[in-house]
Structures are given as structure tokens and as C-alpha cells.
Amino acid sequence: MTNKKIAIIAHDGKKAEMVAFLKDHLTGLSNIEIVATGTTGKFVRQAGLEVDAKLSGPLGGDAQIAAMVVEEQIKAVVFFRDPLGKHPHEPDVQMLIRLCDLHNVPLATNPAAAHFMLKGMIEEGKLS
Numbered sequence: 001m002t003n004k005k006i007a008i009i010a011h012d013g014k015k016a017e018m019v020a021f022l023k024d025h026l027t028g029l030s031n032i033e034i035v036a037t038g039t040t041g042k043f044v045r046q047a048g049l050e051v052d053a054k055l056s057g058p059l060g061g062d063a064q065i066a067a068m069v070v071e072e073q074i075k076a077v078v079f080f081r082d083p084l085g086k087h088p089h090e091p092d093v094q095m096l097i098r099l100c101d102l103h104n105v106p107l108a109t110n111p112a113a114a115h116f117m118l119k120g121m122i123e124e125g126k127l128s
């Protein structure tokens with residue numbers, strides 16, 4: 001079994017919040033393998049973290065990460081969705097959320113929830 005990864009995804013309207021979140025959690029995230037959608041991955045790299053960047057969301061990146069969820073390669077998903085935005089790939093977004101729920105993979109869709117999800121997982125040794 002490959003090492004499981006944390007997935008990080010942010011819509012464009014939430015990328016600034018995602019970068020702020022990464023900066024606040026750099027220590028906790030530094031030893032964890034990260035996978036991200038394409039453009040999000042560039043921001044993750046700029047924040048100083050290594051990342052496996054998939055395709056951009058509208059080109060299938062959410063679907064690639066959804067497939068990893070199904071194949072038990074993902075420990076948790078941080079997905080900062082923009083509730084005010086419209087996205088051509090909304091079906092892929094819904095698929096990812098549905099598959100996290102189906103496979104009981106922790107999913108946080110805003111920074112407050114993501115903070116407590118990571119904190120709890122670190123405290124319980126689920127990210128080491």
C-alpha cells in the first residue's frame with residue numbers, strides 16, 4: 001500500500017484563505033505527503049511544501065483525487081469550496097464530496113473545520 005496523503009484543494013475565490021491556512025499549519029503539514037489539484041498545488045509549493053499536483057480542477061483534478069479516495073490513498077481532504085462561485089466541473093466537486101462520505105474519509109470544507117480536523121488527526125497520531 002502506498003503512503004496515504006492529505007488532499008488539499010481550493011477554488012480560486014478561496015486560494016488566499018488556503019495559503020493563509022497553509023502558513024498557519026506549516027509545521028503540522030511539513031512531514032505529511034500532500035496531493036492537490038493543479039493550481040492549488042502551485043500555491044502549496046510556493047508555501048514551501050512538497051506536493052503531488054494533479055490536473056487543474058476543471059480539467060479533472062477533483063476526479064483524480066476522488067479516484068484516490070476510492071482506492072484508499074487519501075487520509076483526509078481539505079477542500080475550500082467557494083460557495084459564491086459557479087464551476088463548470090460542479091459534478092466532479094459533488095462526486096468528490098459524495099465519495100468522501102461514502103468511504104468515511106474526513107473532509108473539511110472551510111478553514112475552521114480544517115484546523116480542527118488536522119489538529120485532531122495529529123493528536124491521535126493519524127497523520128504520522
Ligand SMILES: O=C(CO)COP(=O)(O)O
Pocket residue numbers: 009010011012036037038039040041055056057058061062089093
Ligand atoms: O477547481 C478546483 C476544485 O474544484 C481547484 O482546481 P485548481 O487547484 O486547479 O484551481
